[in-house]
Amino acid sequence: MERIGFVGVGLMGEGMAASMLKAGYPVTVIAHMNRAPVERLLELGAREAQTLEDLAANADVLHICAPGSPQVETIVEKVLPELPKGSVVIDCSTSDPVSTVMLAKRIEAAGSHMADAPLGGTPAQAAEGQLAAMVGADETTFARIEPILRSWAGAAVAHLGPVGTGHRMKLLNNFLAMGYGALYAEALALSRKVGISTETFDGVIRGSRMDCGFYQTFMGYAVEGNRDSHKFTLTNALKDMTYLASMAGAAGIANPVGAAIRNSYAGAVSQGGDGSEDYVPHLVDFVARANGLDE
Known part of the structure; x- marks a missing residue:
């Protein structure tokens, strides 16, 4: 063998x-x-x-x-x-x-x-x-x-x-995944700002058409407090979105949504989310703090 x-x-x-x-x-x-x-x-x-x-x-x-x-x-x-x-x-x-x-x-x-x-x-x-x-x-x-x-x-x-094709596809896959994470974190901050608790938000989304496997592991931290629910670091998320931006630039395509997603993770990393145990679901805390909310 x-x-x-x-x-x-x-x-x-x-x-x-x-x-x-x-x-x-x-x-x-x-x-x-x-x-x-x-x-x-x-x-x-x-x-x-x-x-x-x-x-x-x-x-x-x-x-x-x-x-x-x-x-x-x-x-x-x-x-x-x-x-x-x-x-x-x-x-x-x-x-x-x-x-x-x-x-x-x-x-x-x-x-x-x-x-x-x-x-x-x-x-x-x-x-x-x-x-x-x-x-x-x-x-x-x-x-x-x-x-x-x-x-x-x-x-x-x-x-x-x-x-090279595998890595191109992986970046596209992570574009979607990290995009979900950025959307969820921002939606949860806005939800709390308008008086809807995280638990109430989850009760509506879970089991609906908006539910998916990534949502469930992300909310494993936001709802249940499981810090290890999805062990993919914020620094890796930022790295992958930086590679995606490079790929989009080389392809000559505008990538405004990718840039917004990248900035969400860059903001978290710049706030201190650069440790080996700072994972993507923890983005919810960094977005909350940036908007004047307690974690």
Whole structure:
């Protein structure tokens, strides 16, 4: 079986790596700033590499789950000299498609291949092997990696086109998702300003045509106070909306709604919502404070 290397066994990566181990793939991980997921994966049979170079030298297919394109570029710079010829680098991050296409050319020139396979889903779905993958790759590379992807993306594996297409689709997906979050936060602030409680608002929307899965995880914090109801950081939301703005600019399309959504998250981050545990549903607090409301 293909030897798997994995960089980034965090909230999503741990479940992905565990799913590949359960499917029988030999998986090598690298030390993470949080040792706990590494230790859990070692108990499942993973091997630990001490350096990125060691990880690359023992990987036929290398997964990367990083915060964004700058980190992915740094990782590729370090692993590229050691990658076996013919290996595949799969970027599962939400990255800038311009960077992705550039990296793909470098990796191909070095004798290997690249695919972008950003994720759809939550850490809970990752733990169950039920993520979705939006894949950009040539036909031959996709055919090779599809069985591996399906070990952790049991919900759906969609081959969308050449390298870069997966990241373009992921940004469009997150445009909608982060847009929902910005709308919900502003609607809840306005609701309270006009005398309608959050609980009353939720009682009308939940179960109606305006309800959806994202609404329910967002309101898991607003109504129930569950800070971990949707563990996607405000800084990642801002990063993704910044990438979306870049993509829109490159395409020559006006993106006024995207700009408004980006500014909502930028406002929260500038108010201090830049921590590793400041998640998208917490946007409701930052919008409330900006409008003179207690949280």
